[in-house]
Structure formats: C-alpha cells, structure tokens
Amino acid sequence: MSRRFIATLVCLLPLAAxxxxxxxxxxxxxxxxxxVKPDHRAPVLTSQVWYRVGSSYEYGGITGISHLLEHMMFKxxxxxxxxxxxxxxAANGGExxxxxxxxxxxxxxxLASDRLEIAFELEAERMRNLALDPEEFAKELEVVKEExxxxxxxxxxxxTYERFNATAYDAxxxxxxxxxxxxxxxxxxVEDLRDWYRQWYAPNNATLVVAGDVDPEQVxxxxxxHFGPLQAEPIATPKRRPEPEQLGEKRLRxxxxxxxxxxxxxxxxxxVIDAETAWEPYALEVLASVLDGGKSARLERELVRGRxxxxxxxxxxxxxxxxxxxFLFEGVPAxxxxxxxxxxxxxxxxxxxxxxxxDPAELERVRNQLIADKVxxxxxxxxxxxxxxxxxxxxxxxxxxxxxxxxxxxxxxxxIQAVARKYLVADRLTVAVLDxxxxxxxxxxxxxxxxxAHVR
Amino acid sequence: xxxxxxxxxxxxxxxxxxxxxxxxxxxxxxxxxxxNGARVLFVAAPGLPMVDLRLAFDAGSARDGAxxxxxxLTAAMLAQGAGEWDADTIATRLEGVGAEFGRGVDRDIxxxxxxxxxxxxxxxxxxxxxxxxxxxPRFPATALERVRENRLVALRQQxxxxxxxxxxxxxxxxxxxxxxxxxxxxxxxxxxxxxxxxLVAFHQRYLVGANAVVAIVGALDRxxxxxLAERVVGALPxxxxxxxxxxxxxxxxxxxxxxxxxxxxxxxxxxxPGMRRGDPDYFALYVGNHIxxxxxxxxxxxxxxxxxxxxxxxxxxxxLPLAQSGPFLMGLQTRxxxxxxxxxxxxxxxxxxxxxxxxxxxxxxxxxxxxxxxPLRIDSNGDIVQYLAMIGFYDLPxxxxxxxxxxxxxxxxxxxxxxxxxxxxxxxxxxxxVGGGAGQTARADEAE
Numbered sequence: 001m002s003r004r005f006i007a008t009l010v011c012l013l014p015l016a017a018x019x020x021x022x023x024x025x026x027x028x029x030x031x032x033x034x035x036v037k038p039d040h041r042a043p044v045l046t047s048q049v050w051y052r053v054g055s056s057y058e059y060g061g062i063t064g065i066s067h068l069l070e071h072m073m074f075k076x077x078x079x080x081x082x083x084x085x086x087x088x089x090a091a092n093g094g095e096x097x098x099x100x101x102x103x104x105x106x107x108x109x110x111l112a113s114d115r116l117e118i119a120f121e122l123e124a125e126r127m128r129n130l131a132l133d134p135e136e137f138a139k140e141l142e143v144v145k146e147e148x149x150x151x152x153x154x155x156x157x158x159x160t161y162e163r164f165n166a167t168a169y170d171a172x173x174x175x176x177x178x179x180x181x182x183x184x185x186x187x188x189x190v191e192d193l194r195d196w197y198r199q200w201y202a203p204n205n206a207t208l209v210v211a212g213d214v215d216p217e218q219v220x221x222x223x224x225x226h227f228g229p230l231q232a233e234p235i236a237t238p239k240r241r242p243e244p245e246q247l248g249e250k251r252l253r254x255x256x257x258x259x260x261x262x263x264x265x266x267x268x269x270x271x272v273i274d275a276e277t278a279w280e281p282y283a284l285e286v287l288a289s290v291l292d293g294g295k296s297a298r299l300e301r302e303l304v305r306g307r308x309x310x311x312x313x314x315x316x317x318x319x320x321x322x323x324x325x326x327f328l329f330e331g332v333p334a335x336x337x338x339x340x341x342x343x344x345x346x347x348x349x350x351x352x353x354x355x356x357x358x359d360p361a362e363l364e365r366v367r368n369q370l371i372a373d374k375v376x377x378x379x380x381x382x383x384x385x386x387x388x389x390x391x392x393x394x395x396x397x398x399x400x401x402x403x404x405x406x407x408x409x410x411x412x413x414x415x416i417q418a419v420a421r422k423y424l425v426a427d428r429l430t431v432a433v434l435d436x437x438x439x440x441x442x443x444x445x446x447x448x449x450x451x452x453a454h455v456r
Numbered sequence: 457x458x459x460x461x462x463x464x465x466x467x468x469x470x471x472x473x474x475x476x477x478x479x480x481x482x483x484x485x486x487x488x489x490x491x492n493g494a495r496v497l498f499v500a501a502p503g504l505p506m507v508d509l510r511l512a513f514d515a516g517s518a519r520d521g522a523x524x525x526x527x528x529l530t531a532a533m534l535a536q537g538a539g540e541w542d543a544d545t546i547a548t549r550l551e552g553v554g555a556e557f558g559r560g561v562d563r564d565i566x567x568x569x570x571x572x573x574x575x576x577x578x579x580x581x582x583x584x585x586x587x588x589x590x591x592x593p594r595f596p597a598t599a600l601e602r603v604r605e606n607r608l609v610a611l612r613q614q615x616x617x618x619x620x621x622x623x624x625x626x627x628x629x630x631x632x633x634x635x636x637x638x639x640x641x642x643x644x645x646x647x648x649x650x651x652x653x654x655l656v657a658f659h660q661r662y663l664v665g666a667n668a669v670v671a672i673v674g675a676l677d678r679x680x681x682x683x684l685a686e687r688v689v690g691a692l693p694x695x696x697x698x699x700x701x702x703x704x705x706x707x708x709x710x711x712x713x714x715x716x717x718x719x720x721x722x723x724x725x726x727x728x729p730g731m732r733r734g735d736p737d738y739f740a741l742y743v744g745n746h747i748x749x750x751x752x753x754x755x756x757x758x759x760x761x762x763x764x765x766x767x768x769x770x771x772x773x774x775x776l777p778l779a780q781s782g783p784f785l786m787g788l789q790t791r792x793x794x795x796x797x798x799x800x801x802x803x804x805x806x807x808x809x810x811x812x813x814x815x816x817x818x819x820x821x822x823x824x825x826x827x828x829x830x831p832l833r834i835d836s837n838g839d840i841v842q843y844l845a846m847i848g849f850y851d852l853p854x855x856x857x858x859x860x861x862x863x864x865x866x867x868x869x870x871x872x873x874x875x876x877x878x879x880x881x882x883x884x885x886x887x888x889x890v891g892g893g894a895g896q897t898a899r900a901d902e903a904e
Contacts, residue, residue, distance in 0.1 A: 041503045042835035074753065083763055086753040091821045093828015096753075112831050142766030146721065150769055150789050154719040156616055257718045259612040295535070296547035305543055308602050311609040332613070335605040365552045372554025372573050375506055379836045439615060439718060 023388060023398060024216035026223070030232040031204025034223045035388050035398055037211040039381055045212025046381045047119040048108040049127070050389040053200035055180075056102040056173040056323060057238050064144070064180015065188060065196050067100040071140050072193060073107065074098075076131040085122050092118055100178055103322040104393040110382065113213035120226040127206065128230050130197055137190040148179045156258035156434055164264045164432035167252045172243040174325055202233035207392045211385040240323065243268065250430040258436035260311075261339045265346060266326035268428040272319045272396060281319035282407045283415040284327060284423065289366040290358050290416065291315040291349065296365065298349060309337045309345045320404075322394040326430075327423060339433055353420040357413030367409050374405055482858040483840055485847070486678060490685050492665030492694040497844040497854075498672045498681040501837050505574045507674025508841040509688065511590075512849040514698040515566035515662035517640035518779075523650050525642015527566050529600075529607060530658045531559040534568070536599035539588040543599060546585060555582035561640045564779045565849055566662065569841075574675045583687050590663060591691035595655045607647050614641070619789060622723040622890040625713055629886035630728055630783060634704055664695025671844035673837045704729045704781040707884045715890040722795035722891025726802065727785030728884060730775040733850035740875035741775055741784075743867045746822045747814045748806065749773030749786060754821070760805045761788055767798045773806075779850065784880060792893045799887070807882050813873030827861040 024036040054066050076082040089096045095110040109119040152158045162177045169175030180188075208227065210219050246268055272281045291299050292315040303310040313331035333342040377383050388398040483499040490496060520526040535557065536543045550557045555572040568590065572582040614620045624639050631637035638646075670685045707728050731741060742750075749757035749772045761771040768788040776782040786806065790798040814822070834840050834857060847856050 042831060044831045044835045083754070083759070087821065090751060090754045090825040091828075093825055093830070093832070095829060095832060110832050112828060115828075139763070139766035143762055143769055146767070146790060147769035149720045149791065150619075154618060154721055258616050260609055260616075294547060294551040296544065296551045301544055301547070304606070305599075305602070311606040332609060334602075335609060361552075365548065368552060368554040368578075370554075372506075372556075372578070375504060375573060376556070376571060378504055379506070379838055381835065 023401070024220075025398070026216075026220045028203065028224060028228055030228065030230055031202075032206055032208060032223070032227050032230070033392065034208045034220055035210070035392065036214060036216040036219045037209075037384055037388065038214060038216060039211055039378070039384065040213050043113045043213050044110065044381065045113045045116060045210060045214055046108055046110045046385045047116060047123070048106055048209040048385050048389050049123050050207040050209065050393045051105045051200060052103075052205050052235075052393050052395075053105055053196075054101050054103045055176045055178040057200070058173060058176055061184060062188065062192055062196070063176045063184045064148075064178070065184075065192060066105055067178055067180065068141065068144055068185075068188060069193050069196055070098050070100045070105050070107075071144055072132060072137060073126050073130060075136040075140055076133055077126050078129040078131060079125060080122070080131075082131075082133070082136050085126065088118065088122060094119070102174055102176075102178060104390065106386075106389060106393075108382070108385070116210065116214060116219065117222050117226070120222050123208075124226040124230060127201055127203065127227070130201070132190055132194050132197065134190050137193065141185065141188070144179070145182075145185055148182065148185065152177070152179060153182075156254075156256040156436070157262050159256050160254040160262055160264060160432055160434040163252060163254050164266065164430065167250055167432065168266050168268075168326060168430035170244055170246070171241050172323060173241055174321075174323055198233070200235070202235060203227055203230045204232040205235045207389055209385045209389045209392075211381045211388075243324070246428055249426045252430075252432050253435050254432060255435045255437050257439045258434055259439065260332055261436055262434035263329075263331050263333070263339050263342055263346075264432040265329040265343065266430050267424050269317060269324060269327040269423045271321045271324045272400075273322060273394065274324055279407070279411065279415055280419050280422075282404070283411045283419040284317050285319045286363070286366055286408055286411040287353065287416045287419060288315050288317040288327070289369065290353075290362050293366055293369055298362075299346075302349060303331070303342075303345050304334075307345055308334050309341055310334055313342075313346075320391060320394060320396060320400075343431065350420065350424045353417065354424070357417045360413065363411070363413065370405050370408055483673075483834060485844065485854050485857075486681075487848075487854065488682065490665060490670070490689055492690060492692055494665045494668040494670050494685065494689045494692075495848050496670045496672065496681070496685045497848045498676075498678070498685075499840055499844060500676065500678070500681075501673050501840070502675050504837070505675050506837070507572055507574055507579065507672065507676060507684070508837045509570045509572075509586075509674075509684070510671040510841045510845040511568040511689065512669040512671070512845040513566040513568075513662055514564070514667050514779075514849070515658070516562050516564040517638060517642070518563050518635035518701050519658070519662060519698060520635065520638065520642065520646065522646075523642075523654060524638040524646030525607070525640075526646065526650055526654055526658055527662075528561040528640050528642055529603065529647060529650055530655050531561050531566060531568070532603050532607070533595050533600060533655055534559060534589045534593050536603060537594040537596040539592045539594075541585075541588070542596075546589065549581055549585045553578035553581045555585075557582075557586070563636050563640060563782075565845075567845065571838075583684065587688050587691055590689065593659060595652050595659075597652055600652055600655070604647055604650070607642075608644055611641060611644050611647065618717050618719045618721065618723040618890040619787075621715060621717065622725045622787075622888050625715060625888045625890065626725040626727065626785065626886060627783070629711055629713060629888060630707060631704065634780075635701060636704065636778065636780070636782075661695070662698060663692060665689060665692045666695050666697045668692070669845060669848035671841050671848060673841040673844065701780050706881075707886060710884050710887070712887045713889070714892070715888070716892045717890045718893060719891050720791065720893065721789045722792050722889050723787075723789045724795060724799055724802070724887070724889050725785055725787045726799070726885050726887045727773075727783050728881065728886060729781040730784030731777050731879065732781055733777045733779065734852060735777060737875040737879060738777065739863045739867050740871040741879060743819070743822055743826065743864055744809075744814065744872035744876055745773055745775055745784075746826060747818050747872075748809050751822065751825060754825075756809060756818075757786065757788075757802060757805055760801050761798060765797075765801065767794055767801065771798075771802070789891075792891050795889060795891065799889075803882060806880070810873075810876045810880060810882065813869050813876070816869060819867075819869050819872070823864055823867070826864050830861050 771788040773786040
C-alpha cells in the first residue's frame with residue numbers, strides 16, 4: 001500500500017469508528033512481534049518496547065522489582081556506560097522514558113523519523129545485555145525509595161489507594177503496589193533483579209511498536225537487523241492466581257496526615273480477558289461513562305451539582321487488564337457533609353442504575369464522545385502506539401484497537417442495568433476511608449505506618 | 457564492565473539528514489484581527505476532521521487584585537449558567553457532540569479551550585455554546601456558593617502536599633507585594649470574600665475583544681477560520697487591553713524559610729525572579745538551563761543529585777518567562793535527614809555552572825537535543841495551538857517557531873556564561889524547605 005493511499009484513508013474514513021486503523025504486523029523468528037502504524041502528518045515517530053512483566057507478575061518479598069528493573073535499564077549494559085543510553089537519545093533530539101504498571105513494563109523514544117535505527121540499536125542492546133552493576137544498583141534503589149516517598153508515603157490519597165488495593169484482593173496480584181512495599185525495597189538485592197531480568201527480558205516476551213512517519217517494510221528490516229540476532233528464552237506462563245469469591249463487604253480506615261477525608265469504593269468486576277459473557281465488560285465501560293464521562297454525566301450532575309454532597313467525585317473501570325479488577329468509585333465530600341453521606345449518595349446512584357435502564361440520550365452522548373475520542377486520539381502518535389502495545393501485552397491482541405469502539409457502541413440500556421445488578425453488589429465491595437490526622441507536626445503523633453520504612 | 461564504548465553507527469548520518477528537514481516542518485501561521493479587536497492566529501491542519509481553539513485573555517491571576525482566586529473562580533463559573541442555559545444544559549450541549557471544553561488560569565493568562573469535530577451539527581453546537589459562555593455568563597448565585605465551597609475544599613487539600621506548600625511559600629518569598637506572589641488558585645480568604653459582583657466586574661473588564669488572542673488549528677480554510685473566530689468572540693465588546701503589570705524587583709538579599717511538615721521527605725525550592733518573555737537573554741538562558749537542569753535524565757543537576765548520589769527521584773531547574781520577570785527555580789525532594797546534603801549539592805552545582813559555564817561537549821549535546829527534538833514539539837494540533845496562543849499573547853515574532861532552531865544554534869558558551877553571571881545570583885536566592893517529619897526528631901538525629 002502506498003503512503004498516499006494510507007494518508008487518504010486516514011482523511012476520508014476517520015468518522016467511522018474502527019476504520020482507517022492501518023496497522024502492519026510482523027513476527028521475527030525469535031518471537032519478537034513488531035507492530036507498525038504509519039502516520040505521516042509530521043516527520044516524527046514513537047518507538048516503544050513492551051515487555052510482558054509488571055507488578056502483577058510479582059509475589060510477596062520481591063514486590064516493586066519490575067519497576068526497579070525498569071530504572072536499572074538506564075544504568076548500563078555490556079557496551080553502554082550508565083546513563084549513556086539517555087545521552088545518545090538526547091543528543092539525537094529524542095524524548096525518552098519508561099513506565100511500569102501492573103501488566104507491563106514499557107520503554108519509549110520519540111524521535112525525528114530518520115532516527116529510528118538509533119532507538120532499535122540501543123533497545124536491542126539492553127534487551128539481553130544489561131549490566132546490573134551492584135554500585136549503580138545501590139544508588140538507584142535509593143532513588144526508587146525517594147520516588148515511593150514522593151508518590152505514596154507523602155500523598156494521603158495515594159496511600160489510601162495502596163492500602164485499599166491490598167485489602168480488596170485476597171489472592172490476585174493486583175493487590176501488589178507497582179512501586180513495591182517499603183519492607184521489600186529494603187531487602188531487595190541485585191541478584192534478585194538479575195533473576196527477574198533473565199526470566200522476562202527476551203524477544204519472545206516483548207512487542208515492538210512503531211507509530212509515525214515510517215515505512216513498515218523498512219521498520220521490519222531494521223527490526224530484523226537489530227533484534228533478529230537476539231536469543232529467545234523459555235518464558236513460563238505466569239500463574240493466574242485467581243481471586244476467590246469474596247464473602248461479604250470489606251471496609252478499612254487509613255489514618256494519615258491530611259486536611260480532607262477521601263472515599264474509595266471498589267466492586268470486583270470481570271475483564272474482557274476472562275469474561276464469561278463477552279458484552280459484560282463493555283457494558284461496564286459504558287456504565288462508567290454514564291456515571292463519569294464529563295460534567296454532564298450522572299455523578300457530577302447529581303452529586304456535585306444536584307445534591308451538593310460531593311466536592312469531587314469519580315468512577316472508573318478498565319475492561320482491558322490482564323486480570324479482572326475493580327469497578328471503582330472515589331470522592332471527597334462537600335463542605336458540611338460527612339463521608340458516609342457521600343457513600344450513601346453513591347450507593348443511591350448505583351441503585352438507580354439497577355432499578356431503571358439509562359436514558360437513550362445518555363447513551364447517545366457516550367457514543368458521540370467515543371466517536372470523537374477516536375478522532376482526537378489520532379492527534380497523538382504516542383497514544384496510538386500505546387493502545388496497540390497495551391492490548392497486545394495484556395494478551396488481548398492489538399486487533400482489538402480496531403474493534404472495541406464498535407463493541408462499546410453496541411451496548412444497550414438493558415445490558416447496563418444487568419451488569420449493575422450483577423456486579424455492583426455489596427458482597428463484591430471494598431470501602432476505604434481516609435481518616436485525616438493533624439498536619440501540625442507538634443500535634444501529630446509518631447506515625448507508625450511510616451516507622452519501619454525509614455529505618456536504615 | 458567493558459571499556460568498549462557503544463557507538464551507534466547511524467548517529468552522525470542521521471543528524472545531517474535531519475537538519476534539512478526542519479524548516480519545511482514549521483507550520484505557516486496566518487494572522488488577523490476580529491472586528492472587535494481580538495488578534496487571531498491560525499494554522500490550517502487538514503489531516504484530521506477536527507479543530508482546536510484556544511483563547512488567551514490578559515486576565516490571569518495577576519489581575520486578581522485584593523481577592524486572590526478571582527480569575528480562577530470566574531473561569532470556573534463560565535460554564536455554570538449562560539444565556540438561557542443552566543450548568544446541566546451547557547455540559548450536555550458540549551459533551552453530547554463529543555466536544556472537549558477546558559479553562560485554566562495561570563499568572564498571566566485566562567485561557568479557554570475547545571476541541572471539536574468539524575462535522576455538523578457537532579461544530580455548530582459547540583461554537584454556539586462557547587460563544588454564549590464567553591459573552592453571556594450568568595454567574596448564578598447558588599452555583600457560586602457551591603463552586604466556592606468546593607474550591608475551599610480543594611485549597612485545603614493542597615495543604616496536604618509538601619511540594620504545593622513549598623511552591624506557595626517560594627512565590628511569596630520572591631514576589632512579595634507583586635501580583636505574581638499568589639498562586640492562581642487563590643487563598644481561602646480571597647475565595648471566601650469574592651462576590652458575584654466581583655465576577656461580573658472581572659468579566660466585563662477583561663473578557664473583551666481588545667484583551668483577547670484567538671488561536672485556531674484545524675481542518676478549516678482561512679474563510680472558515682475567520683468565521684469561526686467572529687462567531688466565538690464577536691459578541692464580546694471591544695473594551696481595552698489590560699494595562700502592563702508592574703515590574704518585578706530583584707531580591708535584595710538571600711532568604712531562607714523552613715516550614716515544619718509531617719512528611720517523610722523535605723520539598724526544596726530555591727530561586728529568584730528570572731526573565732520575561734521576549735527577553736534578549738532568552739536563548740542563552742534557555743540553552744544554559746537545559747544543560748544545568750532542564751534536560752531530564754542528562755542534566756547536570758540530575759547527574760549530581762540523582763545519578764551520582766541517589767538523593768532524589770526528581771531534580772530540575774527552569775526559567776518560567778512571564779509578561780514580567782517569571783521565576784528561575786531549582787527543585788528537588790528528598791528524605792528529611794538528607795535535605796541539607798541535597799541542598800548543598802544543588803547549590804554547588806549551580807555555582808560551578810555560573811563560574812565555569814558549559815563545556816563545548818555539553819553545549820553541543822544540548823543544541824543537538826533541542827534542535828533535533830524540535831519536530832516533536834510541533835507534531836500535533838494540540839501542541840501547535842498552544843504555541844500559537846503563546847506567540848500571540850506575548851507578542852512574539854511570527855517566525856518564532858521557524859527561527860527557533862537557528863537561534864539555539866547561534867548560542868555559544870561565552871554567551872551562556874555571561875548571561876548566567878549577570879542574571880542568576882546564587883547569593884540572593886530564596887530557599888524554601890517544607891518537611892522535617894513528625895516533630896523535629898529527624899533533624900536532631902542528624903545533628904548528633
């Protein structure tokens with residue numbers, strides 16, 4: 001297909017959701033899957049390497065190791081000095097970073113479109129030849145502990161979310177915080193990282209995604225040249241560690257220095273990956289948009305405006321995890337309202353969804369937003385690459401990027417009511433409340449939840 | 457580790473190829489005025505069936521006067537009732553056609569943004585709604601009380617963050633009585649005192665044609681863009697541009713402030729008034745700062761504080777040029793007991809940079825990063841519309857983007873050293889530390 005034809009396709013058909021999404025796929029002999037999405041609007045590209053490993057692959061004692069390894073991927077290889085990877089990318093005008101989640105670890109470079117080979121050469125090198133120098137590790141571990149303090153320990157809502165997750169899940173590794181438990185970060189050794197690297201970093205456990213001003217055949221040839229020589233490894237399929245049936249509502253209270261209380265509610269919900277009924281996760285996604293798809297959605301309309309019981313409120317759900325997760329609600333009560341009033345108001349909204357089908361006009365709004373978002377997302381190369389990498393890495397397959405909008409658009413009011421009745425029920429629920437403690441240090445008691453983490 | 461350094465084979469060749477490609481990648485900016493005096497900047501982007509619109513009024517928080525938070529609250533109230541519509545109707549009209557409406561206030565700019573599909577009836581509905589919000593907001597009294605209360609909750613939540621506390625203290629320290637001193641979100645006292653009349657007066661004075669810049673990027677032709685601009689701001693009175701803000705005085709002396717906070721880390725900010733938009737030293741300071749603390753993982757500050765010593769996850773410096781002198785600042789956050797060490801490293805790194813300037817190798821690497829990465833800055837409509845608003849608002853030359861890389865290339869090490877020596881004084885910095893943990897035990901231990 002010629003470049004011109006692709007460009008025309010993008011121009012003519014973007015309003016039909018799911019159309020115009022030309023993606024080229026090629027698998028190397030060593031198992032590395034390469035996905036290319038040409039987009040010639042600007043002379044730039046994003047190159048992303050996605051590994052099938054993240055905190056949900058971890059277990060007690062080594063939590064946080066996937067994220068720590070992500071940091072160490074910048075600290076030298078057999079042929080690259082610590083930091084040299086970043087200096088080379090910078091000198092080529094590139095932006096780079098990496099991110100770790102429950103389901104994946106991904107590395108990216110955004111570059112002018114004639115510099116793809118530099119990214120490939122460097123990524124191929126660190127896919128198999130990481131140095132993991134003990135001195136570099138010792139320093140980087142301290143950086144990660146600082147990151148944990150900044151992101152979690154000193155942020156009361158984030159701390160509440162961490163403890164909430166750990167309580168909501170009994171067996172599922174989704175209860176593990178991505179950044180790792182403080183005690184595990186104290187005990188992790190460079191040998192642990194060496195094992196983790198060997199276990200997961202191989203071409204047959206990765207997906208290479210390139211989006212931008214590129215020719216797919218050239219990308220495949222470059223990938224062959226740089227990643228082709230890398231050895232595949234036997235990769236053990238991670239155990240699913242399924243969550244046992246929850247036997248009643250769970251509640252927890254998190255005490256931390258804060259000014260305002262905060263409420264989190266989560267209902268165990270299926271995901272596309274394991275849904276017994278295929279449409280259910282899509283119905284839950286649309287349900288989330290009915291509740292929280294903007295200022296006109298129900299939660300903002302009814303609880304922030306209407307009843308004025310919430311200062312801020314939200315709902316969220318992702319159908320596209322590697323494992324089933326939670327349908328989440330969060331909120332901060334409005335001035336003069338207690339946190340249990342907010343909880344009751346959210347339960348009232350859930351009851352309303354269970355009692356009556358949503359108005360077709362609300363669904364029409366959600367559909368129009370979906371169609372528009374599918375156009376808007378084409379303004380971001382990075383997001384387009386990310387969507388492909390994410391779907392492929394969690395095991396759903398990138399082809400779903402073409403289809404999921406249709407599945408969402410097909411959801412009916414009755415299906416939304418059905419999933420509300422089936423999944424938003426008390427026996428699947430965990431509730432966490434942030435209980436604010438004084439910020440004035442003179443008045444604050446020593447905080448026991450911090451103590452253990454900071455003794456060196 | 458092997459001493460054999462890695463040499464990517466294509467490195468040089470790729471660099472040469474790229475330089476030629478840059479000029480044509482710069483978007484062509486068209487500009488004109490609406491009938492009521494708003495300046496319009498437009499870039500045609502036919503690739504996607506959508507349009508991005510960004511309005512920049514000279515009505516940032518520097519115009520709050522005695523009521524910090526006024527501009528921000530006015531912006532929040534625009535969508536709470538306008539023309540015949542209440543907040544529910546406004547939200548439904550915009551979101552029902554998939555449009556994205558946003559507003560934000562910084563120290564200089566009151567901005568309103570809209571992203572919409574160009575197909576009908578989406579675009580027509582979105583523009584009609586936006587024009588009404590701008591020209592005929594009702595500021596309903598009951599909505600004001602609700603939005604005010606929720607704003608006060610948000611302000612209290614800000615106090616939970618040592619970094620936000622540090623930022624507020626830092627700006628107050630370097631700006632004193634200047635209107636840049638307060639955070640755009642305002643203060644509890646200011647937000648509590650604002651009346652409906654204040655909102656009406658602020659809107660009447662500042663949301664006017666002569667005080668507006670309109671940036672448009674999208675699948676429109678010139679005629680379509682002209683119509684669009686007239687439709688959105690045409691109903692606003694011409695009014696008058698806001699007067700210039702007072703100049704910012706340099707700090708008379710260094711100062712230090714410690715705020716006790718029950719956090720595991722100490723948030724540190726250090727700096728002073730820096731430069732304005734359009735400053736003659738802009739490129740020397742910009743490229744110099746890139747090397748000092750503006751280039752992420754490869755900056756000097758990152759190298760010294762994080763890579764060499766593991767003291768902080770994030771450490772940076774930047775100039776934030778504003779209409780008057782915006783700040784130069786350096787920041788980090790570290791475990792309480794090593795805050796003093798980290799501050800010393802940060803200070804020493806700055807002093808060394810001022811004294812020695814960058815090496816040729818550092819300067820070369822920085823230029824290659826900035827110029828080689830330039831196409832990434834303007835690779836989306838969302839990026840370009842922000843540049844247009846900035847160019848229009850600060851009255852930068854229209855060739856700002858086209859000549860950006862050439863001006864970066866022209867900077868040499870002597871200019872950077874000279875500019876930093878004149879413009880950054882490490883002896884007259886405001887230093888703010890927020891942290892210390894529960895009680896003062898952490899510091900007492902350290903002193904032993």
